[in-house]
Amino acid sequence: xxxxxxxxxxxxxxxxVENNLSQNINSDVDVLNQASMHLVKAGGKRIRPAFVLLxxxxxxxxxxSVITLATALELIHLASLVHDDVIDxxxxxxxxxxxxxxxxxxxxxxxxxxxxxxxxxxxxxYDRKDILEVLADASMRICEGEIxxxxxxxxxxxxxxxxxxxxxxxxxLLISVSCKLGAMIGNASPEQVRALERYGYYLxxxxxxxxxxxxxxxxxxxxxxxxxxxxxQGVITLPAIYALHHSPHKQELKRxxxxxxxxxxxxxxxxxxxIDSDGIDYAYFVTEHFARKARKQLNYLPDKPVKETLxxxxxxxxxxxx
Amino acid sequence: xxxxxxxxxxxxxxxxVENNLSQNINSDVDVLNQASMHLVKAGGKRIRPAFVLLxxxxxxxxxxSVITLATALELIHLASLVHDDVIDxxxxxxxxxxxxxxxxxxxxxxxxxxxxxxxxxxxxxYDRKDILEVLADASMRICEGEIxxxxxxxxxxxxxxxxxxxxxxxxxLLISVSCKLGAMIGNASPEQVRALERYGYYLxxxxxxxxxxxxxxxxxxxxxxxxxxxxxQGVITLPAIYALHHSPHKQELKRxxxxxxxxxxxxxxxxxxxIDSDGIDYAYFVTEHFARKARKQLNYLPDKPVKETLxxxxxxxxxxxx
Numbered sequence: 001x002x003x004x005x006x007x008x009x010x011x012x013x014x015x016x017v018e019n020n021l022s023q024n025i026n027s028d029v030d031v032l033n034q035a036s037m038h039l040v041k042a043g044g045k046r047i048r049p050a051f052v053l054l055x056x057x058x059x060x061x062x063x064x065s066v067i068t069l070a071t072a073l074e075l076i077h078l079a080s081l082v083h084d085d086v087i088d089x090x091x092x093x094x095x096x097x098x099x100x101x102x103x104x105x106x107x108x109x110x111x112x113x114x115x116x117x118x119x120x121x122x123x124x125x126y127d128r129k130d131i132l133e134v135l136a137d138a139s140m141r142i143c144e145g146e147i148x149x150x151x152x153x154x155x156x157x158x159x160x161x162x163x164x165x166x167x168x169x170x171x172x173l174l175i176s177v178s179c180k181l182g183a184m185i186g187n188a189s190p191e192q193v194r195a196l197e198r199y200g201y202y203l204x205x206x207x208x209x210x211x212x213x214x215x216x217x218x219x220x221x222x223x224x225x226x227x228x229x230x231x232x233q234g235v236i237t238l239p240a241i242y243a244l245h246h247s248p249h250k251q252e253l254k255r256x257x258x259x260x261x262x263x264x265x266x267x268x269x270x271x272x273x274x275i276d277s278d279g280i281d282y283a284y285f286v287t288e289h290f291a292r293k294a295r296k297q298l299n300y301l302p303d304k305p306v307k308e309t310l311x312x313x314x315x316x317x318x319x320x321x322x
Numbered sequence: 323x324x325x326x327x328x329x330x331x332x333x334x335x336x337x338x339v340e341n342n343l344s345q346n347i348n349s350d351v352d353v354l355n356q357a358s359m360h361l362v363k364a365g366g367k368r369i370r371p372a373f374v375l376l377x378x379x380x381x382x383x384x385x386x387s388v389i390t391l392a393t394a395l396e397l398i399h400l401a402s403l404v405h406d407d408v409i410d411x412x413x414x415x416x417x418x419x420x421x422x423x424x425x426x427x428x429x430x431x432x433x434x435x436x437x438x439x440x441x442x443x444x445x446x447x448y449d450r451k452d453i454l455e456v457l458a459d460a461s462m463r464i465c466e467g468e469i470x471x472x473x474x475x476x477x478x479x480x481x482x483x484x485x486x487x488x489x490x491x492x493x494x495l496l497i498s499v500s501c502k503l504g505a506m507i508g509n510a511s512p513e514q515v516r517a518l519e520r521y522g523y524y525l526x527x528x529x530x531x532x533x534x535x536x537x538x539x540x541x542x543x544x545x546x547x548x549x550x551x552x553x554x555q556g557v558i559t560l561p562a563i564y565a566l567h568h569s570p571h572k573q574e575l576k577r578x579x580x581x582x583x584x585x586x587x588x589x590x591x592x593x594x595x596x597i598d599s600d601g602i603d604y605a606y607f608v609t610e611h612f613a614r615k616a617r618k619q620l621n622y623l624p625d626k627p628v629k630e631t632l633x634x635x636x637x638x639x640x641x642x643x644x
Contacts, residue, residue: 029466031473083435086408087428106409106472109431110465113405113438117461120442124454132446132454139439143432144351150428151353 006313007046009306010053013063013070017049020071024118035099035111039078042096047207048073048178054313055182055196057306066185068122069131073178075119076135080142080174082112087146088233095224131181138177145169154234154263156244156254163238164205167212172204179203195300202294203314206287212237213283216275231274232267234260238286239279240270247277291315328635329368331628332375335385335392339371342393346440357421357433361400364418369529370395370500376635377504377518379628388507390444391453395500397441398457402464402496404434409468410555417546453503460499467491476556476585478566478576485560486527489534494526501525517622524616525636528609534559535605538597553596554589556582560608561601562592569599613637 007014025036049070056066082099084090086108091101100108123135148166152158179200183193214223215230216239223229230237236244236257244250244257253273256262263270274280294314301307329336347358371392378388404421406412408430413423422430445457470488474480501522505515536545537552538561545551552559558566558579566572566579575595578584585592596602616636623629 027462027466029469031469032466083431087431106468109405109409110468114462114465116435116438117458117465120461121455121458124451124458127451129446129449133443136439136443136446139442140349140436143436143439144349144354146428146432147351147353 006309006316007050007054009309010050010057010063013053013067014046014050016067017046017053017070017074020067021074024071024075024122025115027114031103031107032111032114035082035103035107036115038102039082039099039111039115042094044074044077044094046074048077048174051175051178051200052182052185054306054310055179055200056186057182058192058196058301058304058310059183059186059188066182068125069181069185070178072119072122072135073174073181075115075122076139077174079112079115079119082108082115084146086112090225092225095221126185128184131184134177134181134184138173141173142169145173149235152236154258154260155236156258158236158241160238160241163236163241167205167208168201171208171211172201175204175207176200192300192302195297199294199297199310199314202290202297206290206294206314209238209283209287209290213239213280213287216271216280228267228271231257231270232264234263238283239274239277242279242282243274243277247273247279249273249276328631328638329372329376331631332372332379332385335375335389336368336372338389339368339375339392339396342389343396346393346397346444347437349436353425353429354433354436357404357425357429358437360424361404361421361433361437364416366396366399366416368396370399370496373497373500373522373525374504374507376628376632377501377522378508379504380514380518380623380626380632381505381508381510388504390447391503391507392500394441394444394457395496395503397437397444398461399496401434401438401441404430404437406468408434412547414547417543448507450506453506456499456503456506460495463495464491467495471557474558476580476582477558478580480558480563482560482563485558485563489527489530490523493530493533494523497526497529498522514622514624517619521616521619521632521636524612524619528612528616528636531560531605531609531612535561535602535609538593538602550589550593553579553592554586556585560605561596561599564601564604565596565599569595569601571595571598 021040022037025033025040027033052070052073053063053066056063081093085093085098085100086105090098092098099111123132145166145168148169152162152166176197177200180193180197183196188196212230215228215237218227220226231240234257240257243253247253253270256266256270291314295311298307298310343362344359347355347362349355374392374395375385375388378385403415407415407420407422408427412420414420421433445454467488467490470491474484474488498519499522502515502519505518510518534552537550537559540549542548553562556579562579565575569575575592578588578592613636617633620629620632
């Protein structure tokens with residue numbers, strides 16, 4: 001199963017989002033347009049708008065009024081990417097040169113802020129205070145997550161709780177908000193809004209754990225960045241946390257992961273220790289756990305064909321072929 | 323006359339804004355709080371909230387409901403400062419170490435985004451689409467200004483029009499928006515909203531030209547940064563543009579200003595050429611021109627004591643003692 005297939009029921013609407021994204025990059029300033037368009041064209045799976053649309057489809061059939069909000073969610077996501085690339089000094093993302101690499105820090109930071117302001121303009125158009133409050137709150141919590149990530153790097157004492165909090169802020173939160181807002185715009189009941197918020201949350205957690213697994217096991221071609229990027233940058237993810245507790249070489253692993261210099265120089269050895277532990281399998285087990293919790297939330301939703309799609313997405317999440 | 327005096331009629335409300343600023347820095351993440359609080363405590367004249375309040379006072383006496391919006395405007399301004407310091411790699415601002423210097427890029431970018439999200443939350447609380455649209459539009463145009471600034475550096479062919487567009491985006495726009503929003507929240511007529519928007523615009527232009535003059539003539543103690551910072555960074559402001567056209571040494575000035583290396587190494591010589599031209603006096607003349615235009619807008623406002631204050635502020639703007 002491919003992403004494309006998962007999103008089949010909303011394929012037409014996703015195309016409208018895609019057009020909308022480009023149309024909203026219309027500054028008077030060439031460089032800003034070029035950089036923002038580069039970001040939009042670099043692709044991505046448009047997961048956040050997809051969930052806004054799927055969640056709304058649980059309650060309304062005609063999604064025309066949802067396109068703008070779905071577009072705003074993708075813009076917020078793109079803005080965070082372009083800022084992250086400045087922070088991490090990244091030159092590549094999904095196999096494409098970053099805005100930071102092509103245009104530098106000033107353009108990247110301003111392109112991010114420009115896109116964010118555009119997302120605000122789009123979200124404001126609904127004239128719904130509750131939607132804006134959800135977005136503002138999520139934005140603040142995502143910033144907090146970036147700082148958790150920072151203070152956790154090269155910290156071999158971080159545990160599961162710290163990791164879960166980091167990936168919650170990094171990924172789960174915005175997917176959760178996408179589902180929640182889709183439900184809100186579909187005028188779902190508070191119970192249904194809450195169920196979709198939770199569905200998105202658990203699914204987002206499963207997504208990010210899967211992503212963190214792939215950083216160990218997938219090829220550079222699949223990742224669009226070098227295998228082991230996390231380890232090289234001292235980002236300690238679930239397989240590493242498992243290995244730090246259960247690997248026979250955990251003392252050596254600790255010594256290596258605690259040092260930026262050793263993370264960079266000895267990353268192949270680090271990857272080997274982690275892969276040889278059961279860290280990857282354990283992480284797959286955790287994605288299963290989150291996917292199960294996501295599926296359970298669907299009981300609260302009305303019986304519509306899209307419910308089956310949401311179920312399949314949660315089913316598909318922890319698959320290794322992802 | 324001091325800033326404090328100018329803002330006397332709203333001194334109590336500005337104090338409420340000050341408290342509000344600190345109260346809105348309440349993340350769960352220590353580093354984010356410390357960095358954001360550092361930014362708030364580094365001070366500044368709180369010009370933007372002051373204009374929100376003064377503009378609203380033209381139409382309503384009790385400003386309690388305006389405090390939140392005034393706070394949001396200052397937060398938006400502070401967010402842009404902390405991002406600017408990353409872009410410009412600045413270690414000092416107003417004589418205080420920057421967040422960038424103390425905590426680095428990751429914290430600075432996220433603190434800026436956090437503060438911006440907080441400003442959005444505050445602005446959303448009014449449940450007024452028109453206010454959010456003004457803010458979103460201004461944010462986009464300010465980003466555009468940053469790029470104008472970038473592409474204009476070390477460019478000795480820039481003229482007056484380019485300079486005016488740059489300072490419009492850098493300073494005038496947010497002061498204009500502050501005045502406009504104050505009027506909007508005071509339920510002023512469209513004509514009055516427009517008059518205060520223009521008043522803020524012309525005043526902001528006068529402000530920034532004065533600031534650019536001070537970069538040539540004020541002491542480091544007054545500026546909180548070294549004299550001639552603009553020249554050293556290749557930022558070509560009004561006195562320089564004048565000198566590039568009228569100085570007897572304009573060829574030499576051109577040669578120097580066009581090169582980053584020479585701007586950094588020969589800035590004292592550059593300052594001398596510009597100060598020896600009539601560039602400073604010309605720039606003062608321009609501030610007078612803008613201040614006059616600002617004062618003229620006040621004719622559209624109801625006769626209230628605060629109108630006199632707005633008049634005095636515009637009168638005071640181009641004074642050298644500023």
